[in-house]
Each structure stands twice: as structure tokens, then as C-alpha cells.
Amino acid sequence: MRDPHRLPSSPGFWRSPVRGPRFTAVLGLVLLAGVSVLFVTGLVSYAAYNPNLSRVNDTTPDKGLLGFYLFAWPTRPVWLYRLTQGVHVTLGLTLVPVLLAKLWSVVPRLFTLPPARSLAHALERLSLLLLVGGGLFEFTTGVLDIQLDYVFPGSFYPLHFYGAWVFFAAFLAHAALKLPTAVRALRERPDAGGGADSLVSPRPAPPTVSRRGAFGLVGGGSLLLFLTTAGQSLGGPLRRTALLAPRGPADPNGGPSGFQINKTAAYAGITPADTHEDAWRLVVTGRTGTVRLSRARLLQLPLHSASLPIACVEGWSTADQWWRGVRLRDLAALVGHDGAAPDVLVESLQRHGAFRRAALRADQVADPRSLLALYVNGEELSADHGHPARVIVPAAPGVLNTKWVARLTFGDLR
Amino acid sequence: MRPRRPRLPLGSPRQLVLLGCSFAVAGYAGVRLLASDPLGVLLWFVGAALLHDLVLLPLYSAADRSLVRGLGTAGRRAWTPYARVPAALSALLLLVWFPLIGGRVAERYRLVTGLSPDGFLARWLLITAVLFAGSALSAARRARRAARGG
Structure with missing residues (x-):
């Protein structure tokens, strides 16, 4: 049977x-x-x-x-x-x-x-x-x-x-x-x-x-x-426990710049020629027109500090880093937005990548901790962290903290 | 008189309404999910279920059965958990992290993150070794206790 x-x-x-x-x-x-x-x-x-x-x-x-x-x-x-x-x-x-x-x-x-x-x-x-x-x-x-x-x-x-x-x-x-x-x-x-x-x-x-x-x-x-995973989101010494997580168990080398990099400059196609002191200018546009700022000119503006983390959609994040740069709302004021802060469209030098352009809402621009950062942890930004200038905004997803910023366009985006 | 054809009864109306609502939402999202590459997405969606139910699950079940049978034939049935647990945990880690462990994304990983992609295989092997060593240790301890007791 x-x-x-x-x-x-x-x-x-x-x-x-x-x-x-x-x-x-x-x-x-x-x-x-x-x-x-x-x-x-x-x-x-x-x-x-x-x-x-x-x-x-x-x-x-x-x-x-x-x-x-x-x-x-x-x-x-x-x-x-x-x-x-x-x-x-x-x-x-x-x-x-x-x-x-x-x-x-x-x-x-x-x-x-x-x-x-x-x-x-x-x-x-x-x-x-x-x-x-x-x-x-x-x-x-x-x-x-x-x-x-x-x-x-x-x-x-x-x-x-x-x-x-x-x-x-x-x-x-x-x-x-x-x-x-x-x-x-x-x-x-x-x-x-x-x-x-x-x-x-x-x-x-x-x-x-x-x-x-x-x-x-x-x-x-x-x-x-x-x-074997959680350490990549906790950062600090606990990252060492994330034995198999994509962003564990080590940070990249590099002293003050030795924290996780979302996309390297090489991957984004950024060359030293693009970011060289003579070539790079930040183009800021707003109500009163357009200004072009060299890095030296940016450094003459009031600089402020903020301790902020980077947190990626992929789940990993860094502990707070000490950023120093120009407040986004000060840059808005430079082009005629003295009162309430407007929205801003941020554009990177990156030639490809889904978020080479990103928009920030007025409340993000207005926050005094939202910076166009020029320094991190006491030294100039490294190429991989967005030299010559990058955006850093509290609580925003990592990819909205645009690196290698080329252009800021302030105004109502909706 | 015509012969009565068997008919599918309706079933619970509450269940029908509930499933109707569920399909409405799933359909609304589904057309958007399928918009870019209908065939590819459908293949992934249905393929994931089929691959799991008809390949992965039968495979690990068969592996487990042959482990149990093999140890049984060798007269070591009591050893089953000490082999099964570390093997299952190690396989689970491999199932989740195979792109990094197997090195299939090594080049992109290095370029994107600036980190070395080389450690994942070694660390997985190390964890596997620790799991098996721990298991062997507790098996030995149990055997010693049993010997002392008997």
C-alpha cells in the first residue's frame, strides 16, 4: 500500500x-x-x-x-x-x-x-x-x-x-x-x-x-x-560590537574626520580640481539677487558651532560631531531674507546620485544649529566629509546633509 | 431536472468585508509598486514567497532531518541540540549578511564607505567557531556530569 x-x-x-x-x-x-x-x-x-x-x-x-x-x-x-x-x-x-x-x-x-x-x-x-x-x-x-x-x-x-x-x-x-x-x-x-x-x-x-x-x-x-548589529546605531566604543553590521566594527581612519562616511568623494565623482580654493565658489540666491562667496569670504562671516550626529536611512549613525560654520539663516539674510527664514534648495557639486539636490524646510533653515559647516571636530572638513562646505541640520536624515555644496537657493519652494 | 452543480459558498460576511478593505489598500499601493518594472517586481514578490516555501524551508528541514538521523544512527541522539543550535545560528547570520560575507559587494562597499570589506568573512567564521566551541564545551560539561551521576 x-x-x-x-x-x-x-x-x-x-x-x-x-x-x-x-x-x-x-x-x-x-x-x-x-x-x-x-x-x-x-x-x-x-x-x-x-x-x-x-x-x-x-x-x-x-x-x-x-x-x-x-x-x-x-x-x-x-x-x-x-x-x-x-x-x-x-x-x-x-x-x-x-x-x-x-x-x-x-x-x-x-x-x-x-x-x-x-x-x-x-x-x-x-x-x-x-x-x-x-x-x-x-x-x-x-x-x-x-x-x-x-x-x-x-x-x-x-x-x-x-x-x-x-x-x-x-x-x-x-x-x-x-x-x-x-x-x-x-x-x-x-x-x-x-x-x-x-x-x-x-x-x-x-x-x-x-x-x-x-x-x-x-x-x-x-x-x-x-x-552584532545594534552597535552601528549606537556609535562610540559600542561600534566595535557590531561585528557583522555594514557600519561596524570600525570607523574609517583619519583623526578628527574618522567617523562614518555615507558616500566618499571618489564615489561621488568629486575631484580636487572641483573644490580647489581658486575654482570653488558658493552661489547663494535669494530675494535680493545672487552672491558668489569664496571659502575665504565665508570664513569672514560669523561662525557658530553645533554638536550634531549623522543618521542614515540605512540605520547606522554617528555620535555627535562638533561642527563649525555659517548659520543657514545668516546666509539667507545675506540675500534679503532678514525676517522669517525661507525654505532652501541645496545643490551639490556631485554629478550623479539621487540626493545631489535636496530641499530644507523653513524651520530647518531657522534653527540656529543648522549650519553650512566648514570645520568638524576642530579641523577643516575632509574631502569625504564634504570639503569645502557641507550642510548639517539637526534631526534630518543623513542624505539631506548635502556635501560639497555649490549652490543655495532661498525662497518658498511650495 | 438538471444536476446541481457544486457551488462555492460565500463564507463569513465580516471576513469578506475585511479582506475587501485589505485588497483595496493593497491594490492602491500595488499599482504604484508595479509601475516602474511590473514583471521584475512581480517576480520578486511572488518569487520571494515561492523561494522561501519551496526551496529554503525544505532545504533547511532536510538538513536538520539528516543531522538528527545521522546522529541517531551513530547512537549520539543526545548530541542533536549541541550541533543544531550553533549550525542554525551560524546559518542565520549567513542568510542575513551573505552579500557582505561572500564579498559580492566588496568593490562597491570599499568605494562608497571608504572602509575595508575584507573582515566580514573572517568575523563570521570566528563567530561560528565560538558558537560551536561554546556548544562543545557545554556538551562536555553535561557528559561529565552524567558520568559522575551514573
Whole structure:
């Protein structure tokens, strides 16, 4: 006689005694909390770019209603984006084992026959494709992007943003449909019944690990990923603990300039000829016209200091660095914006790169800590940190702190 | 009389409404997700699910089964967790960080960040070695305790 458990559509095919409603429920509830935080911090990161301020800040201009929640990104506390984006990336990595374990725990359901018992059941299974495909798509694009492995089909921002909405729509429906089951599974005595629809194997193999041991393995995996990653967002001596994170465990060499570089001058195509004292001029345009300033002329303006971090969308950040330069609002005043500070369009010498032009909102320009920096940690900016001049704004995503600045255009951008 | 064709029942109306709302939002975002490269994105989206469910999961399940069976045949069933846990943790780190560990982004990494891309493989191997060493140590301790007790 043929083995009736030969096919994965037979419940007897799946033999691990670890599977069961309680195991799935615990992992599901962890994901419910974790993925919700990921979604919110992701939306927050999109808002931090001020996409409604200018087309140059918006990588998803056809977002429509999905931008309903956008707000003007604040400049305080200065570590705001460090925190939200550090949580987004570190938590995402920490949840990888939980996601894998959750998918493992419910894989028998994938092969359930008949494929649909009712229209609602058919739609639910279709929705699971969006849930599983969407979840794996979001985690995969995120994990690849922070490692600079741009193999996904298109620009990271629109893929990860729209993918998140598809995933989260299916995720919420799934949570609403399954939460009562999960709560019931946790309330009942440990896996009392093994009904037809249960995840409990009808012919379990001899156990090789207790359920507690299985939780331990998942939690251990999360802990290991957390411990070898978090240091890249904490900076300072803790960066040394980020053994496998893209921006650990070391900082680049270079004394006062030895902190993380988003894109080197070489990568951005900046040559010494572009930034040489004789060649480089800062072009500032505003209400009263245009002025061209050499670096020497800039140094004659009042210089101010600010201790600010750099925090990247990739999740890594630096501790506060000590920047010194000209306030953006003083430069605005130079071209006729004496009263309320206006928005500004900042343009870099960079010839390519998505954010070679970036817009800053009036409140960012007005903040006294927003600088066109000429020095960092007591010495001139290095080429990789934006020599001759770079923008540094409190709490803004790193890529809006434009390096190798060539032009500032003050005025209303909307 | 005509024979009755089996019909798909509707199911719970609450569930239908909920899923309808979910599909509406997913559809609104989905057309934008697919706008730039429909085939490529679809391939990635569906491919991620298929690759996980039909390749990755069966592969690691098979690896785990052969580990359990192999140790069982050797009469060392009790050793299972001591081999399984470090292997699973090491594989997890490789799964997440394979672009950096495998060096497939080494050139871009060096150019973009100004950092050396060379340490990732060595550090992953080191972590793997520490995990297995720790596991062997606790297995030895357990064996010694069992020997003393028996």
C-alpha cells in the first residue's frame, strides 16, 4: 500500500511535535507588535525627508493618498532620526528569525486541501500571498539595501515604501482574522485538542527539542543578530560590537574626520580640481539677487558651532560631531531674507546620485544649529566629509546633509 | 431536472468585508509598486514567497532531518541540540549578511564607505567557531556530569 502521508497536503506529512497553535500564536503576537513598530518607523522615515516640500526630496511622487499623514519634520531632539531609523533597521534584523520561525510553523497550511472552502476562504488564501510575499519582499529589500546590494528591480525607496503598504494591508487583515485564534490558543491548556484544522501533527515524530527549546533557538537568533548589529546605531566604543553590521566594527581612519562616511568623494565623482580654493565658489540666491562667496569670504562671516550626529536611512549613525560654520539663516539674510527664514534648495557639486539636490524646510533653515559647516571636530572638513562646505541640520536624515555644496537657493519652494 | 452543480459558498460576511478593505489598500499601493518594472517586481514578490516555501524551508528541514538521523544512527541522539543550535545560528547570520560575507559587494562597499570589506568573512567564521566551541564545551560539561551521576 502506498504511504498515505507521502504528500505535503496530508496532515501526517508534517511531523514536528513543535508545531501547534501555541507556538504559532506566540510568534504571531511578537510579529504583530514588531511589524507594527517597523511600519510606523518606516512611515516616520518617509516623513523625515519632507517629501511634500519639493519634488527633489520625494522618491515616490505618485504616492497620492498614501502620503495622508505627512507632517513637517522637526529639528529637535537632534537624535530623533537616529532613534527612529536605528529602531527600524535594528528591529527589522532582530525579527528575521521570528519571521522565519512563524512561516515554518504554519507551512502545512500552504498545502491544505481543498484549496478553498468558501469565497471568503479563497480570498483569505489569496491575501496570504500578499502577506507572505510582501513580508519577505520587505525584509529582503531592506536587508539587501543596507548592504549596498542593489539587485532588486528598481529604486529602493518606492519598492520598500509601496511594498510596505501592500504588506501591511494584508498584515492587518490577517491580524484581525487570527487574533481571536491566537488569544484562545494562549488561554487554553497547552494544545488540548488536535482538530482537523489544527497545526498539531497527527503523527508526531519523537521530539528532539522541547517547545521551550525551540523558542530559545528563535530568541537566541534574534539576540545574536541584535548584539552584532545594534552597535552601528549606537556609535562610540559600542561600534566595535557590531561585528557583522555594514557600519561596524570600525570607523574609517583619519583623526578628527574618522567617523562614518555615507558616500566618499571618489564615489561621488568629486575631484580636487572641483573644490580647489581658486575654482570653488558658493552661489547663494535669494530675494535680493545672487552672491558668489569664496571659502575665504565665508570664513569672514560669523561662525557658530553645533554638536550634531549623522543618521542614515540605512540605520547606522554617528555620535555627535562638533561642527563649525555659517548659520543657514545668516546666509539667507545675506540675500534679503532678514525676517522669517525661507525654505532652501541645496545643490551639490556631485554629478550623479539621487540626493545631489535636496530641499530644507523653513524651520530647518531657522534653527540656529543648522549650519553650512566648514570645520568638524576642530579641523577643516575632509574631502569625504564634504570639503569645502557641507550642510548639517539637526534631526534630518543623513542624505539631506548635502556635501560639497555649490549652490543655495532661498525662497518658498511650495 | 438538471444536476446541481457544486457551488462555492460565500463564507463569513465580516471576513469578506475585511479582506475587501485589505485588497483595496493593497491594490492602491500595488499599482504604484508595479509601475516602474511590473514583471521584475512581480517576480520578486511572488518569487520571494515561492523561494522561501519551496526551496529554503525544505532545504533547511532536510538538513536538520539528516543531522538528527545521522546522529541517531551513530547512537549520539543526545548530541542533536549541541550541533543544531550553533549550525542554525551560524546559518542565520549567513542568510542575513551573505552579500557582505561572500564579498559580492566588496568593490562597491570599499568605494562608497571608504572602509575595508575584507573582515566580514573572517568575523563570521570566528563567530561560528565560538558558537560551536561554546556548544562543545557545554556538551562536555553535561557528559561529565552524567558520568559522575551514573
